[in-house]
Amino acid sequence: MTEKDVQKLRAAYQVSTGYSTTEEIICPIFMIQCDGREYSGCGGSLEGDGGDIELSDAGSEGCEWLVTVEDGYRVMFEIRDFKLDCSAGNMTVFASFKQLNDVKGTFCDDPYGGGGGKRPPATITLPANSGTLEIVKRKGAEVSFRARWRKIKGK
Numbered sequence: 255m256t257e258k259d260v261q262k263l264r265a266a267y268q269v270s271t272g273y274s275t276t277e278e279i280i281c282p283i284f285m286i287q288c289d290g291r292e293y294s295g296c297g298g299s300l301e302g303d304g305g306d307i308e309l310s311d312a313g314s315e316g317c318e319w320l321v322t323v324e325d326g327y328r329v330m331f332e333i334r335d336f337k338l339d340c341s342a343g344n345m346t347v348f349a350s351f352k353q354l355n356d357v358k359g360t361f362c363d364d365p366y367g368g369g370g371g372k373r374p375p376a377t378i379t380l381p382a383n384s385g386t387l388e389i390v391k392r393k394g395a396e397v398s399f400r401a402r403w404r405k406i407k408g409k
Contacts, residue, residue: 296309296316296317297318297319298319298320299319299320299322300321300322300403301321301322301323302323303323303404304402304403304405305402305403305404306400306401306403307319307387307399307400307401307402307403308399308400308401309389309397309399310397310398310399315390315391315392315393316343316388316389316390316391317388317389318352318386318387318388318389319386319388320351320384320385320386321385321387321403322383322384323383323384323404323405324383324405325383326383326407327405327406327407327408328379328380328381328382328383328405328406328407328408329379329380329382329383329384329385329404329406330378330380330403330404330405330406331377331378331379331380331387331401331402331403332376332377332401332402332403332404333374333375333376333377333378333400333401334400334401334402335398335399335400336363336374336398336399336400337363337396337397337398337399338362338389338391338395338397338398338399339362339363339364339395339396340362340363340364340371342362342391342392342395342396342397343362343389343390343391343392343395343397344360344389344390344391345360345361345362345374345387345389346359346361346387346388346390347359347360347361347374347378347380347385347386347388348385348386348387348388349380349381349382349385350380350382350384350385351384351386352388358378358380358385359372359374360372361373379406383405387401387403
């Protein structure tokens with residue numbers, strides 16, 4: 255995250271400049287535990303070299319994951335399973351923090367061929383070392399989602 259991104263988030267959320275680290279600003283905004291623990295059982299902040307993301311709970315209304323890898327690397331998502339009908343919701347991938355509104359793509363299934371859906375590609379590579387994956391769905395709607403995230407070289 256660049257200093258300009260931090261300034262945008264401070265302005266968007268009216269956060270004073272008294273915070274000394276990006277985490278002190280970001281964690282309360284996203285309502286996440288910045289040590290990687292999940293917040294309220296779904297989604298959360300994930301840091302490191304890679305890991306897995308999964309959602310199959312029809313009871314939730316969706317989840318949001320903030321993924322961060324070390325500086326000098328980029329985030330790549332490998333979509334392994336994706337079933338979410340467009341009438342029930344969608345998945346959006348942001349090339350940074352959701353609040354910066356840098357949308358990489360929005361995806362859903364269109365099982366009846368009405369032309370409204372766009373399935374995610376097998377891999378989604380982000381331009382920076384952080385990104386947000388959000389699934390929003392109608393409560394009770396069936397969803398099957400599995401992805402692996404990892405860091406890759408390059409800018």
